[in-house]
Amino acid sequence: MTTRPLLAVLALALNALVWGLSWWPLRQLDADGLHPLWTTAAVFILATVVLIFISPSSWRYFKQHPQLWWLMAASGLTNVGFNWAVTTGDVVRVVLLFYLMPTWSLLLAWWLLGERPTRGALMRLGLALLGVVLVLKTPESAWPLPQDLSDVLALLGGFCFALTNIWLLRLQHTPESARMVAMFSGGALMAVACAVLATAAGVVPTAQVFAVPLESHGVSGLLTWLTDAFVTQQVATWAPWVLGLSAAFLVSNFALQYGAARLSAHTTAMVMMSEVVFASVSSVALGASTLTWRVGLGGGMIVLAALLASQAHTDKNHA
Template identity: 80%
Template structure:
């Protein structure tokens, strides 16, 4: 099997993991573990494993304090996406999350001083039109976010774009440190948000529905396979992403990664977690097309002598 084929399969595995992650998160939620606490557990376990594998990853935070910003942006991405995909319509959440290239354009203009071209503004308009179609429902007079999952999905996409900006600015730092920042951010930000939300009664405490020690133990046993499975899956998907992205063009990488939309849509519709309407389908197509056009443009720039 050739390297390009392995790279495509590696990226497809990454997309599959994230496209199906909504299901174990919902199983945990159904068994009393809120997605914020679930995210905290999953990423804490993954961070511990990474620390044992590569303890040197933490040593560069003092030399490169901007890694803390990467940690915050990456952590909030996972907090927003996991909470949204657990409690909202999976297709809508994934499509709104993939508005990320639009946020990247605006953030690059602000933080990197990269003025957008006419083509970039056209793609921005295409993506925003897609968002209007996705957000608009027959019951609403304006295309506004309908509920908390919509807001969280948009927020997660913005944070993911910010994560990518920080990854670009920190490309000179060791890869192990960037990876530690991303997984550590998932753990710390989820723990902080979960604790704050619990204290303010926005979400229930971890063991709020378990009245005694026996029930607590049973709940922990029920949660363990999902938490361990997600931790392993996210670690593997990160490694496969690094392998595939390093061996394919930016456009090819984006094309394969867009399969996450397919995995999430097909699985959620089949299992009754989403309703695919013509508005969502058409709007989602526009968002995905804008993202693919953006990646194609970036590839052309990278290949220019």
Template identity: 60%
Template sequence: MPNKAIAAAALTLNAFVWGVSWWPFRALQDHGLHPLWSTALIYIFGLVCLWFWKPKAWRGFLQHPQLWWLVLAAGLTNVGFNWAVTVGDVVRVVLLFYLMPAWVVLLAWPLLGEKPTQGSMLRLVLALAGVVIVLKTPESPWPVPESLADWLALMGGFCFALTNILLRKLNHTPSETRMLSMFGGGAVMAALAAGIGMNAGLVTAPPAPQWAWAGLALFISLAFLVGNLALQYGAAHLSASATSLIMLSEVVFASVSSVVLGTGELSTRTLLGGGLILLASLLSVVTFGKR
């Protein structure tokens, strides 16, 4: 029992780190550091720490080249989420990001051979209905993404679902190499996207090193590293359904913190649509727990 309590606390800590991560990303942007550069720095720090801890982890790529797909998926997850919560309404972004039940239904069939069931189709309909309600504003005639943040959140959520499916599909590979894939993906894909964005005029060049932003970047790097370690510990000591359920608290942390600090909006439309999305997620957790 004590181990389970500690594991639950560890998962809650991870959800808290991700739920309030929008604030330091916005603070870093105020100092001139674009969220893509922030993401690259954070994951380079984690990558270096992992390299010292498990210096031979890279060898797993030689035996399992399919892990490069995990690098791509995990990296784009961070690119989408971290950029979106910096430039968009945090509540809206988090809800669109957590459209996982819909993406999982669409991806699990071709990648895992899991055909959709009546239950999974119900979750798909609920999640899509929630997204339609969230996206359909009085100003827009159709429920379509209306900003860069919307597109980034949807892309990040899709890649997040793909990451989780790939982790299941590649569970036979060394755990340290999977972790290296996720840290490496965050570093490489963020840096690559930042470079492309600079050429397109969407991303500014990183500012000269100053303690004002470097100290904050180091702090959030440590927070993400601790959060990831907490996730690894919690997920190893609790069932997948319990882990998924606790991780949904990220939505609460993000929504409450953004509303309190005046960067998020809890309109009736957002609450209703978000409720359907979260219901679909909860149903997927309950269903998975019964397997």
């Protein structure tokens, strides 16, 4: 293997490592009182500021290509679903359900791009869905599935990830900087919107947003709340984690762009599947997951279906 392909593989492996281990700092922050929705908002706001500083003209392309707003929404909801799920649920289950993404891609491509699935594609779909049933269904759980919020979030995150890839395909003629700003700003905007709605609905306790509950109303009450929150010792605890995650996600995204542009779709998918390994090994070792034979077998089916899908996509492009 020459130097350039090796660097591309290492870049993709770095991206997979970052996302495969992201559950740990997210859980650390959650334990310190910062809900994953607010963590996602803070991390992606910082990353967006950095990207705009690097390429301040990126926003101008949103007027020329309004579909970038759809990319923003899809990418933002992907991060909301994954980060919330991996913080509150069993990490291995969440990652495996998230990687049902190729199945969603098949259905979305049929709907949005008019690409009718082949018999092989439908067989891969069946294999992936059987794997999902094995992962979700235990002797103790009842139908219908899924039941846990983390399972729902993981599935929705994978669906939005597939939708993100569809929009990236349709927007491949736009500048890379504009797509990156759309994806990171979407992570910030969707996380803030979901956090506010979830807090108002009581899904996220107000006390977990900041150390100081928001009890008063009006502009003066809001300013007082923000001031009290940001002078607490907790923010000093959160800051290193948030800064570290922002830097890690930025580096991993640049690594993904570098690697995916230099390798085939099949090779990219194979390397990216190492995220499942990184997440599984780390979470089982640290007691955040339980690896049963059902999860192992079902997860293997999901991963195999994803790899077969990427191989079929590569063969189609080479035909």
